Amino acid sequence: MTLLHIAVLAPFLFALLVPFLFKYLRKIHTGWFVMLVPLVLFIYFVSYLSTTSNGGSVMERFEWVPSLGINFDLYLDGLSLLFALLITGIGTLIILYSIYYLSDKKERLNHFYVYILLFMGAMLGVVLSDNIIVLYVFWEITSISSALLISYWYTKDASVYGAQKSMYVTVFGGLTMLGGFSLLYVMTETFSIREMIAGSDIILNHELFLPAMILVLVGAFTKSAQFPFHIWLPDAMEAPTPVSAYLHSATMVKAGIYLVARMTPVFGGGAEWFWIITSFGIFTMLWGGLSALRQKDLKAILAFSTISQLGMIMSLLGAGSAAFYYMDGDNALYTTAILAAVFHLINHATFKGSLFMVAGIIDHETGTRDIRKLGGLMTIMPITATISIIGLAAMAGLPPFNGFLSKELFFTGITNVVQYDMWNGDTIGILLPVIAWVASIFTFTYSAIIFFRTFRGKFKPEKLPAEKVHEAPAGMLISPIVLALAVLLISIFPNILAYSIIEPAMMSILPGILSEGTNFHVDIYHWHGINLELMMTIVVVIIGTIIYMTMDKWSKLGIYQKDEDIITTIYDHGYDGLIKGSQWVTGIQMTGLLRDYIAYMVGALVLLMFYTMFRFDAFQFSMNNTSQIQPFMYLILAVLIISIILLPSVKSRMTGIILAGFGGFLVAFVFMVFRAPDLALTQLMVETVSVVMFMAVFYHLPNLTKEEIKPLTKAVNIIIATGAGLMVTLVSISAFTFGQIVPLETIAEYYLENSKILAGGYNVVNVILVDFRGLDTMLELLVLAIAAFGVISLIKLRLGESDDV
Incomplete structure (x- = not known):
């Protein structure tokens, strides 16, 4: 290792x-x-x-x-x-x-x-x-x-x-x-x-x-x-x-x-990969940004913001995958999207990590994350406010912060899709930059909401659970400060990670397209001149500012008042439906009657086996090469059948136990006749212990009373019992017949021949359990261990000291 x-x-x-x-x-x-x-x-x-x-x-x-x-x-x-x-x-x-x-x-x-x-x-x-x-x-x-x-x-x-x-x-x-x-x-x-x-x-x-x-x-x-x-x-x-x-x-x-x-x-290189990832990513970006506007909790806003930013990165990976379609095409046309994805992946980790920590600091010091109760914290928590300004400006894509650099690359990469002359990129692809631009407006708006509703405005101490609000301790500020400094460092020196981290990551995503020796290098800089991407950013800031300034009007709309995601509502209803459905199924299955449980299991097994046998034409019937059956065996089998038939009609538990034990001993006798002494011995031991234990227990119980069983239940029981008997009989005869038609090595022969060679043991049964079925046995032991831990937990986590517990 x-x-x-x-x-x-x-x-x-x-x-x-x-x-x-x-x-x-x-x-x-x-x-x-x-x-x-x-x-x-x-x-x-x-x-x-x-x-x-x-x-x-x-x-x-x-x-x-x-x-x-x-x-x-x-x-x-x-x-x-x-x-x-x-x-x-x-x-x-x-x-x-x-x-x-x-x-x-x-x-x-x-x-x-x-x-x-x-x-x-x-x-x-x-x-x-x-x-x-x-x-x-x-x-x-x-x-x-x-x-x-x-x-x-x-x-x-x-x-x-x-x-x-x-x-x-x-x-x-x-x-x-x-x-x-x-x-x-x-x-x-x-x-x-x-x-x-x-x-x-x-x-x-x-x-x-x-x-x-x-x-x-x-x-x-x-x-x-x-x-x-x-x-x-x-x-x-x-x-x-x-x-x-x-x-x-x-x-x-x-x-x-x-x-x-x-x-x-x-x-990569397939139209399905390109469109699924790019489309879902762009829509996720839009949905997350719109949902973030409706939230009132700081962490909830950041959560939907994270969803939006992840959608942005995902869409870039989808757009960049087109490079595999044109292996020898213009690398810059396709690789810009991959560059933006990798770069924004790093930037997002820096500014979003610091913002989550800031949200925790505000909650820790004020006792709430509700933006309706916050405000005016800039003078009280200046260091936290400064960290927030840096992180939020980067998230909003404002220059000169690192988020602006990766967002401009995002605009470039997603607008390049319109130039793709395959997979309808030059037609349907026009929707992608439009949706990306609208989602960016939402990003700017909720970034403004976080800052101005938390740090600007009037301080409202009467609405805060904390008695006295103050700046966070130095130790809690170190980590977000480090991440904020990382934001600034990348902003000032945008190529600081270009050759050590970004380029190698891109080469791993696009192997063969970007590699040593190709004309490729990362060069990130702030000013690209007055171009489409810059104009998109300017319009984002203008419209985002207007939306924020008119939030009082927007907040009266019904869509703003509902801060729960509609997909969550669907999930909750679906989850409740599954619970009710499972309860209904459980009510049918778990009747408390052993008879019903056996009927379900045996019935399912019969149906599955009959379907499998018919599906693969496995039913075969031939009595050739069968051994002669001695006349006394017919008598033994007749007695066995009679004892089993009489069992359902007895009214005494002791009589039932005797008849069941009698049938078990007859089965052991059959094993002896067919020269299976190990099976006979096991059957005798189990049957003897079972009869003794049942007699000791059931002797003290009252006699059986006649139970009224519905005719339909009786018919179903007869069908299942008959089906089980037919299944065992037909499968046994078919297995015997199939072995004559197609001479194959039996499983028994395989274990007999390989137990010593492969596992080093002569006791075939033990070898099967420990070696050939080693994983199965290990999982069985794991189940027992989990059950043991469950018992220990129940003992330790007592609900109370009352006698009812």
Whole structure:
């Protein structure tokens, strides 16, 4: 295992130590120890900048399940390094912020830091994994750890609701993504992303291209909150602010962006990939911006703002994918969109991370995030206000901040679509820059709302829960100040990251199109002359200002008063419908009668088996090569059948137990006749113990009373019982006959021949359980372990001391 593997696993390993640090080192805030993990990892990943900036990459292999092609292979290039630096760099700042935001006396910090380390390690695994199955495993860990962080304050119903919604949406997307990965494996016979990129021509021309692409995109869209899967992100704001700033602005929501960027060389070049990503991204940008205008909570505004900004980045990746259609075309025409996507990805992490922290500071110091209660905080919290001005100006796309630079590139990249002479880009494509321009107006407007409604105007201390409002402590200000300085640094020196981070990331997204030796380099600058993009920005500022100045009129409209997303309403109604439907189905199934449960299970099994046998024409009947049956066996079988037929009519439990035991002993005798002593011995032991135990229990119960059973129920029972008997009989005869028609090696022969060779054991039954069915057995043990933990939890989490509990 290499250092790169250890870097991915380090957060998981350190998470094991957190409970002990929290318990035994209570005088020191646990966050100081945890912060060392992302800080060291950030320094470690910085050491790879020289490798990726020169066009190099690192592949580290570790065999996990080599027989299935599933290996813990890590691949580090410009794209994965960019995300690794964001995950660890901003992670360091977030943990520093949380040290002052979360009290070590009031909060369960051991849980918080365990969850955040799990998330950090999972995100590193997502962006560094070359094997798509390993990537999927880490992907789902991000969903689980994110839900745990969102529900950190689990006593609040809103926190639990937000965690559940994020789990439902993102896990659903993860499962569809796994389906897409499976189809990719069918097409390429590999789980390696590198090998898939090399075989992209096969994928593009395969009949499974479209379903695989759609399934993968659903996974990406759910994680990156693209319409209509965006609904989980606003409710995730119930998490503590450090979680919102880390997961929902800088890292987790960027996982879908990463997946689309990584899969662009695989699916790029197809009209479906181009239009789906670009269209959904642009509409998400518009929807998020419009929804943000209606919000009254600072974090809610920032949440919908994040949705809008993610849509913007996603649309740029879609627009830039056209470069794979014209491999030898004008690179600048297509690569500007990719440049804007990568650049804005970095810029968004800086200004949005700082803004979320500012929202947390305001909530922490004033006791509210409601903009209707805030105002006049500029003189009271000048440092916080300054950070906000920088972050909001960058988000609004105002010069000379970094957001202006990437927004101008966004306008260029999205207007270039009109020049595409394929896929109707020169006709329908005109809608894309128009929608992008309208969405940018909304971005400017809600940025103005945040600043002026929070920091300007009249101070309203009577509406604030806090007794005295003051500036945040220095420790809480360090992290947002660092991010605000990053905004300024990029604004003043726009090419500071061009050659070390942006260019290598672009080359990873467009391999073969952008590479060492091609006429390509990043050159970002403020002044491009008076052009279309600048005119669009000027009009954005003018119209956005007018909308803000007339907000009193707009706020009276019904659409403004409804701050809940219509898709959330649909989700809630659908969720309630699923619950009611499941309750209805459960009411039918869970009757409390063992007879009904057996009827459901046996009936389903009979239908499934009969369908399968008919579907594949598997029913065969031949009595050739059968052994002679001795006359006394007919007598034994007749007695067995009579005892079974008499069972339903007996009125005494003791008589029923005797008849059932008698039938069981006769079955054991049949096993002896057919030379199966091990089965006979097992049957005798089980039957003896069962009869004794039943007699000991049922002796004390009253006699059976005649139960009135409806004729329809009797008929259904007879049909199911008859069907089960026919199924077993016909399947047994067909299996016997099929073995004569097609001489195949039996499963028994395989185990007998290979138990010693492959597993080193002579006891075939034990070898099957431990080795051949090793994974199944391990999962059974896992289920038992989970059940044990559940029992322990129920014992520890007693609801009260009353006798009723």
